[in-house]
Amino acid sequence: MAGIYIHIPFCKQRCTYCDFYTEVAPQFIPKFIDSMVKELKIRKDYLQNAPISTIYFGGGTPSILNREQFSTIFDAVYNLHTVADDAEITFEANPDDLTPDFLVSMRSLPFNRISIGIQSFDDQDLSRINRRHTSTQAVNAVKDAQQAGFGNISVDLIYGLPFQTLDDWDRQLDMALSLQVQHISAYGLTYEEGTPLWKQREKGETAPVDDMTMNAMYLLLREKTSLKGFEAYEISNFALPDFRSRHNSSYWKQETYLGIGPSAHSYDLISRQWNIASISRYVEAINTNQPFFEREELTLNDRYNDFVMVSLRTSDGLDMQFLEREFGTELAGYCLRNIKTFMDSEKVYYAEGKFRLTTEGIQISNLILIQLMKV
Ligand SMILES: C[S@@+](CC[C@H](N)C(=O)[O-])C[C@H]1O[C@@H](n2cnc3c(N)ncnc32)[C@H](O)[C@@H]1O
Ligand code: SF4
Numbered sequence: 001m002a003g004i005y006i007h008i009p010f011c012k013q014r015c016t017y018c019d020f021y022t023e024v025a026p027q028f029i030p031k032f033i034d035s036m037v038k039e040l041k042i043r044k045d046y047l048q049n050a051p052i053s054t055i056y057f058g059g060g061t062p063s064i065l066n067r068e069q070f071s072t073i074f075d076a077v078y079n080l081h082t083v084a085d086d087a088e089i090t091f092e093a094n095p096d097d098l099t100p101d102f103l104v105s106m107r108s109l110p111f112n113r114i115s116i117g118i119q120s121f122d123d124q125d126l127s128r129i130n131r132r133h134t135s136t137q138a139v140n141a142v143k144d145a146q147q148a149g150f151g152n153i154s155v156d157l158i159y160g161l162p163f164q165t166l167d168d169w170d171r172q173l174d175m176a177l178s179l180q181v182q183h184i185s186a187y188g189l190t191y192e193e194g195t196p197l198w199k200q201r202e203k204g205e206t207a208p209v210d211d212m213t214m215n216a217m218y219l220l221l222r223e224k225t226s227l228k229g230f231e232a233y234e235i236s237n238f239a240l241p242d243f244r245s246r247h248n249s250s251y252w253k254q255e256t257y258l259g260i261g262p263s264a265h266s267y268d269l270i271s272r273q274w275n276i277a278s279i280s281r282y283v284e285a286i287n288t289n290q291p292f293f294e295r296e297e298l299t300l301n302d303r304y305n306d307f308v309m310v311s312l313r314t315s316d317g318l319d320m321q322f323l324e325r326e327f328g329t330e331l332a333g334y335c336l337r338n339i340k341t342f343m344d345s346e347k348v349y350y351a352e353g354k355f356r357l358t359t360e361g362i363q364i365s366n367l368i369l370i371q372l373m374k375v
Pocket of ligand 2: 010011013014015018019020022059060061094117
């Protein structure tokens with residue numbers, strides 16, 4: 001089984017914290033769709049005819065496209081690949097795009113999952129980070145999606161927004177959990193270099209949340225989602241039974257995927273490649289038969305690092321038998337030697353052949369992962 005990721009690099013306005021590659025340039029959309037279809041054709045053999053079990057439109061803002069534009073892309077995907085009948089097919093959406101009419105038109109396409117970028121239900125938070133929706137629009141987007149027949153809805157939230165207190169975050173969680181969604185992705189705010197938010201912090205114009213409060217927010221997130229029956233199947237991802245994101249899980253399980261569009265990444269078990277992060281250069285390269293991606297052959301160490309990095313973040317854990325079989329006894333030994341200190345300090349535990357992070361370990365997961373990496 002394999003996945004297809006389609007990157008729609010357009011936004012109506014840029015949020016202050018975001019460093020994903022996107023542009024506010026709607027005039028390029030038609031030419032861009034054309035080029036994507038060409039890329040799909042050029043790379044039709046990349047997945048070697050593997051059946052497609054997940055298709056994910058991410059962004060940027062996929063919900064900026066209309067039905068016809070999605071249809072054009074779907075036609076190409078279905079003509080070139082065998083898509084499994086039960087494939088999970090998701091699009092990311094910004095709440096203000098999700099009008100009842102738009103949602104109904106999306107239901108008439110193969111989509112069966114929506115991931116709505118809410119971030120916060122607090123209007124003051126939303127305006128500080130330059131989101132273009134309001135809290136009311138966020139709530140209505142979820143309700144209208146349910147009304148339109150979407151039974152697999154995920155919402156994205158960010159905790160640790162400037163000026164946010166633990167009580168504020170508590171209210172955000174109550175709000176999200178009252179909406180009867182099946183999946184929540186919640187990320188601690190990161191200050192990415194070069195973003196407007198980063199600059200605000202440099203100038204002392206914002207109030208970053210301290211580490212202790214961030215940790216408390218994360219613990220609250222785990223506690224409240226768990227009480228409502230959500231499983232923390234990855235550090236930032238929470239799902240009701242049977243509603244894990246299959247697309248994300250396939251990244252974590254090291255399955256192959258094809259990434260289409262500017263800045264999209266692809267993986268075929270032996271190499272990783274990434275497309276040019278520029279709409280205009282991407283369109284030009286595709287249309288003049290020039291290279292539009294860079295490629296890197298993965299060494300054994302790279303593959304080991306990727307595996308450890310993703311699997312230890314999941315509740316399924318790091319399978320030592322698999323690690324030894326795939327990467328050999330030397331790397332397995334390296335992993336065991338380095339993980340021991342974290343076992344001794346109860347940041348990691350071992351059960352049924354797998355290492356998993358404890359709640360305390362999750363809070364220093366980056367540090368643990370760095371120690372396990374083989375350079
Ligand atoms: C790149 S966005 C695309 C989805 C959609 N455009 C949106 O904004 O709702 C994917 C998710 O990444 C998260 N994200 C992006 N930048 C972040 C940051 N600096 N800190 C924490 N979360 C971030 C947000 O939760 C966002 O919904
Ligand atoms: S968070 Fe989403 S809407 Fe905001 S700039 Fe990033 S991709 Fe665009």
